[in-house]
Amino acid sequence: MSSYHLDHLQYLETEAIHIMREVAAEFERPALLFSGGKDSICLLRLAEKAFRPSDIPMPFLNVETGHEFPELLEFRDRRAKELGAKLIVRTVDEAIAKGHAHPAPGEISRNKLQIPVLLGAIEEFQFDCAIGGARRDEEKARAKERFFSFRDSFGQWDPKNQRPEIWNLYNAKLNPGENMRVFPLSNWTEMDVWEYIKKEKLEVPNIYFSHERECYRKGGQWLPVPPPHRDATKPDPYAGARPKANEPIKKMIVRVRTIADMISTGMIESKTETIDDIIGEVSAARVTERGTRADDKASEAAMEDRKKAGYF
Amino acid sequence: MPHTHPIELLRFNTCGSVDDGKSTLIGRLLYDSKSLMEDQVEALEKSADITGGGQINLANLTDGLRAEREQGITIDVAYRYFATPKRKFIVADTPGHVQYTRNMVTGASTANLSIVLVDARLGVIEQTRRHTYIAALLGIPHLVIAINKMDLVDWSEARFTEIRDEIEGFLPKFGSFRDVKFIPMSALSGDNVVDASTKTAWYEGPALLHHLETVYIASDRNFSTFRFPVQWVNRPNNPTNKELHDFRGLSGQIASGIVAQGQEVVILPAGIKTKVKEIWSYDDSLAEAFCPQSVTICLQDDIDVSRGDMIVGLQNLPGRSAELQARVCWMSQRPLTAGKKFYLKHTTQIVQAAVTQIENRINFTTFEPEYQPAGLGLNDIGTIRLRTAKPLLFDGYETNRLTGSFILVEQGSNATVAAGMLFPPLEAAKPEYADFAI
Numbered sequence: 001m002s003s004y005h006l007d008h009l010q011y012l013e014t015e016a017i018h019i020m021r022e023v024a025a026e027f028e029r030p031a032l033l034f035s036g037g038k039d040s041i042c043l044l045r046l047a048e049k050a051f052r053p054s055d056i057p058m059p060f061l062n063v064e065t066g067h068e069f070p071e072l073l074e075f076r077d078r079r080a081k082e083l084g085a086k087l088i089v090r091t092v093d094e095a096i097a098k099g100h101a102h103p104a105p106g107e108i109s110r111n112k113l114q115i116p117v118l119l120g121a122i123e124e125f126q127f128d129c130a131i132g133g134a135r136r137d138e139e140k141a142r143a144k145e146r147f148f149s150f151r152d153s154f155g156q157w158d159p160k161n162q163r164p165e166i167w168n169l170y171n172a173k174l175n176p177g178e179n180m181r182v183f184p185l186s187n188w189t190e191m192d193v194w195e196y197i198k199k200e201k202l203e204v205p206n207i208y209f210s211h212e213r214e215c216y217r218k219g220g221q222w223l224p225v226p227p228p229h230r231d232a233t234k235p236d237p238y239a240g241a242r243p244k245a246n247e248p249i250k251k252m253i254v255r256v257r258t259i260a261d262m263i264s265t266g267m268i269e270s271k272t273e274t275i276d277d278i279i280g281e282v283s284a285a286r287v288t289e290r291g292t293r294a295d296d297k298a299s300e301a302a303m304e305d306r307k308k309a310g311y312f
Numbered sequence: 313m314p315h316t317h318p319i320e321l322l323r324f325n326t327c328g329s330v331d332d333g334k335s336t337l338i339g340r341l342l343y344d345s346k347s348l349m350e351d352q353v354e355a356l357e358k359s360a361d362i363t364g365g366g367q368i369n370l371a372n373l374t375d376g377l378r379a380e381r382e383q384g385i386t387i388d389v390a391y392r393y394f395a396t397p398k399r400k401f402i403v404a405d406t407p408g409h410v411q412y413t414r415n416m417v418t419g420a421s422t423a424n425l426s427i428v429l430v431d432a433r434l435g436v437i438e439q440t441r442r443h444t445y446i447a448a449l450l451g452i453p454h455l456v457i458a459i460n461k462m463d464l465v466d467w468s469e470a471r472f473t474e475i476r477d478e479i480e481g482f483l484p485k486f487g488s489f490r491d492v493k494f495i496p497m498s499a500l501s502g503d504n505v506v507d508a509s510t511k512t513a514w515y516e517g518p519a520l521l522h523h524l525e526t527v528y529i530a531s532d533r534n535f536s537t538f539r540f541p542v543q544w545v546n547r548p549n550n551p552t553n554k555e556l557h558d559f560r561g562l563s564g565q566i567a568s569g570i571v572a573q574g575q576e577v578v579i580l581p582a583g584i585k586t587k588v589k590e591i592w593s594y595d596d597s598l599a600e601a602f603c604p605q606s607v608t609i610c611l612q613d614d615i616d617v618s619r620g621d622m623i624v625g626l627q628n629l630p631g632r633s634a635e636l637q638a639r640v641c642w643m644s645q646r647p648l649t650a651g652k653k654f655y656l657k658h659t660t661q662i663v664q665a666a667v668t669q670i671e672n673r674i675n676f677t678t679f680e681p682e683y684q685p686a687g688l689g690l691n692d693i694g695t696i697r698l699r700t701a702k703p704l705l706f707d708g709y710e711t712n713r714l715t716g717s718f719i720l721v722e723q724g725s726n727a728t729v730a731a732g733m734l735f736p737p738l739e740a741a742k743p744e745y746a747d748f749a750i
Contacts, residue, residue, distance in 0.1 A: 004535055004570065004602040007318030008400045017606035018565040021544040025619055025660070049594040050563070050606070053556045054548045136391045143390045162388060164418040164643055166731045168565070169657050169719045173726035187402055189393045288349040 009196055013046065016184035018168060019147055020050035023129055023182050024057050026172035030129040030182075031122075033312065034060040034087070036076035037259045038193055038204055039133030039185055044083065045200050046184060059086040061130065063117045065110035066093045066237050067261035070227070075205040090121045093237075108240040109264055115310045119155040122179055129172075129180045132312050137189045138289065141304035147186050153177035155310030181312070190289045191282055198275045208278065210255045210270050216243035217250075221266030225249055238263070257282075258289045319395070322529060325404040325419040326458075327447075328429030329439035333460050337429065337499035338392055338405050341521065344506035347394035389419040398525040413442070413691040414643035417731050420447055421717075424529050425454035427520075432465045432496075436478050442676050444479070448487035449639065449693065449733065451713055453532050455489040458520065462512070463498040469514040472496045485679060491527065495520055533603055538569030538577070538625035539707070539715050541659035542617055546608050561592050561608035562617055564660065567714035569625060570602040571609070579615055580622045580705050581632060583743025587612040620661030622705045622715075630715060631737020634703040637671075639695050640688070644722065644729035647687040648696070654729070656700060658718040664701040665720070671695040696732075708736030 006014065023030050032047060034040045047056045060080050064073075080087035092113045095101035101116040122130065136143045146162050148170045163171050172180060185193070197204060214225040226238035236242075241263040243249055254267035272278050303311075326334040342348045392403040404419030420426055426447040430440050447455060457479055465471045476494045483492065495504055496512050497520065503509035504519045518526070543564035548556050571577070575588045591598040592608040601607045609623060617623075624630060642648050648667060656665035672681035673694035681695065688694045709716030720730035 004533075005318075005530065006605070008321040011321050011604070014565060014604050014606040018543070021563055021606070022660075025544045050544075051546065052594050053553070053559055053561075053592075054546050137393045140390070143392065144388045159388060163728045164414050164731070166418055166421040166719055166728070167714060167717045168422075169717065171657065171719060171721050171726065171728045173655065173721055175726060187391070187393070189395075191395070286349055287351045 009192060009199060012185075012188055012192055013049070013196070015168075015187065016046045017050045019170070019182060019184040020046055020131070022170050022172065023131055024051065026170075027129040027180070029125065029127050030058045030131060031061040031088070031125065031127045032056070032058050032131045033062065033133065034076060034080065035062055035133075035259070036072040036079065036205055037133070038197065038208065039135065039188075041079075041202050041204060042185060042188070042193055042196050042200075043131065043133045044079065045196075045202055048083070056083065056085055058131070059088050059125075061088045061090070061121055061125075061127070063114045063121065064089060064091040064093075065114060065261045066091060067110060067226070067241070067263050069205075069207055069224075069256075069259065069262055069265075071205050071207050072259060075203075079203075088121065088125065090117050090124075092117055095120060111260065111264060112306060112309075112311075114312075115155070115306065118312065119310050122155070127179060128174055129182055131182045131184065133185050134183045134312060135185050135188050135190075135193070139303045141307055145183065145186070145307075147183055148172060149181040149183065150174075151179050151181060151310065155179070157181075157307045157310070159304065159308070191279070194275065194279050194282055198279065204275075205259075207256050207259070209274075210253050210272050212251060213254050213267065214249050215252050215254060215267050216247045218243075218247055222250075222252065222254060222269070224254075224262050224265070224267055226262055257285075319398075319400050320529065321400045321402065322425065322524060322527070323402045323404070323423045324425040324427060324524065325389075325406050325416070325423045326427045326429065327406045327416050327420070327443040328458075328460075329431070329434075329437055332429040332431050333499045334405055334429055335390075337427070337458065337460065337497075337505065337520075338403055340499045340502050340505045341403075342392065342394055344502055345394055345396055345521065389415045396521070396525055401524065413446070414641065414731075416443060416446060417450065417641050417643070420450050420452060421731065423450075423452050424532055425456065425524070425527060426452045427456045427458050429458045429460050429499075430475055430479075432459050432461045432468075432471055432475065435471075435475050438676060440479070441482065441679065444483065445486050445674075445676075445679060446641070446693075448483075448489065449641075451487075451710065451733075453490040454527050454529070455492045456520065456523065457492065457494045458499075459494060459496050460499050462496045462503070463501055467496070467509075467511045469512075472515070482679070490532075493517065493523055493527075495523070534568035534712055535570055535602060536568070537628045537707075537712070538571050538623075539567040539630065539712065540564050540571065540609065540623040541567055541661075541715070542619055542621045542623065543660045545618060559610070560614065561610050562623065563606070563608045565606045566601060566603040567659065568603045568712050570600060571623075571625075572600045573598070576626055577611075577623050578626060578629065578743055579611075579617055580624060580630070580741055580743065581703065582615065582617075582621070583741070584613075584615055585626070585743075586615060620659070622659065624705075629740040629743070630705045630707050631739065632703050632705050632741035633737060634700045636698045636700065636704065636706075637695065637735040638698065638718070638732040639693065639709075639735075640720070640730045640732045642688040642690060642692045642694070642730055644727060645690055646722075646729075647689050648730070649687040653723060655721040655723060656698070656718050656732075657721065658704050658706065659715060661702075662721075663704070665698050667696050668699050669697040671697065704734075705741060706734050706737060709733035711736070 095117045215222040229236040255270045390405045406416040406419035497504035546561035590610040673685040707715045716734045718732040
């Protein structure tokens, strides 16, 4: 029977394709969350595998904090175009201007402000399902989450009352106003993602590879120096997130391991030029991927709290 | 270093009673197999200083929810991932508390192997029997009985043998596992978890991890009978490629068996015989496909096929009936009584179903059925009869986990309230080929 054998990547792939097709079959208006990051790059390939030769039967959705790496946005727009998909972008700036999102005094990170933007987009387009690239190995609250993660009409996740998920029978039933988050990569690890990118020869944004960049030390991490503020007629979007006098700037050879936005992504010193180099680095890593994410360090339950409120 | 050869995946779950040390065991596997990262250890140490009086609590690795850490129990299934050079592992850490038995069913339904933990001091308790019973009921092929906390019984071989004999006494009644392994261990100290213990000279078997790395799983899948529930009809709207203008593919995941290009198949429930023209996949056209691959099948003839239909081989046709008998695990606070209506999801279709009769309920002390119970309560297991609005195409759960299983969804709340395992069909579907000539 050895010829009828799937290795672990093929197994994860067939599971994820099955889930993608369940979404297409069971929901009226699904969307696929695409940021341009490595996990959502895998999602796109899985969507191609699930639906080709047809078009991918759902638009792509991205929530911008306004602090994105420009390289990532360029990549995101280009990939959506290449795949012939409709890309919907909603921004925290817009939401603040419309009064839908309210920054907490003194809080520079816009991580939490993505929540009302995402919920607003779901309402605006009447999405009943959003496919995301989250993985259970990323974080321990995520480790508890289902493939089909039910959200009530306030977008909330109730971790103590999740729908049991048995065999491959996913319960997609919703009442009006409720929606589902679906995570086809739930069972993938960081290593699986990179091995899949290698196997499928997927393009990734160049910030995943080593490059020269100005960084500064903050909270035990090397943060990228934000782009200069050029348009003096507008407030500096990075106000408060620029290196202070006692945080000297250093030119370094770095890359990102995981991408949030520029003010919450720690850069790692690295000399990686190929996907193989990255795989080697990940297998030798002694800290988790999210160890470089400032947004998760807030407290032991930082992710759980955001998810309960409607986070990705 | 990155591996170059294909690596097998083993899915297992851990279950046992509260405080048997399930989460500690997984923590130990991760810790000793060097799958833990420095920041995770750092976070553990941080919470140990705050809440644990300085002792690292390995259980905090899997107890991801605040309420779990507060109460020191596992509420929900937590999934963990680790790899050794031999295999990759997906671990479902399933709760022991009786009120969360439904989550054990969730975690175990996709497992190749179950680890049931037993506290060596307490021996076999109701939860041990219940979890072993559920593992057998769900058709998990491989079972490990981890007799834990052996350090607290002075590594007594007599105690180990006593517990093993008791379990071996009732196991045959529950069903047949392909293999059963009893392992004496201490998850807390790591003995016989990753490395063989020096304290159990009398024990000749492997440490747990070695067993997980080597247990034979290649024959766990059902390759004998082809079943392909149609999941999604693939029909390009405006193909730029003219060759695709008439493309009509049937997408799905092969539930069991093997299919080859050119093979004769039957479309059910229509009962039409045709041939597989092409097995389409994004990468390539395939000569053959097998379970659990996700593929797109193109048929020789233009036949009306939709989601919920099934493509099968000519031999061993599935059953087709609207009158069903099944064993269910009830997962809702509101009891199941005869006469209630539900949505039933089976393979890729949803139909309305009425529970016509509750035949029995399993007594978890005797494991004997009690007939004509008033209903089934939360976490009860029993046999029911159902009538569906449309006949199902199905196999007995024992022969096919995917075409023999269903869930019940409560109308209104949309809660998943039952996991069902179908009894074998009384007779196979009888398609009429006569009116169709190839």
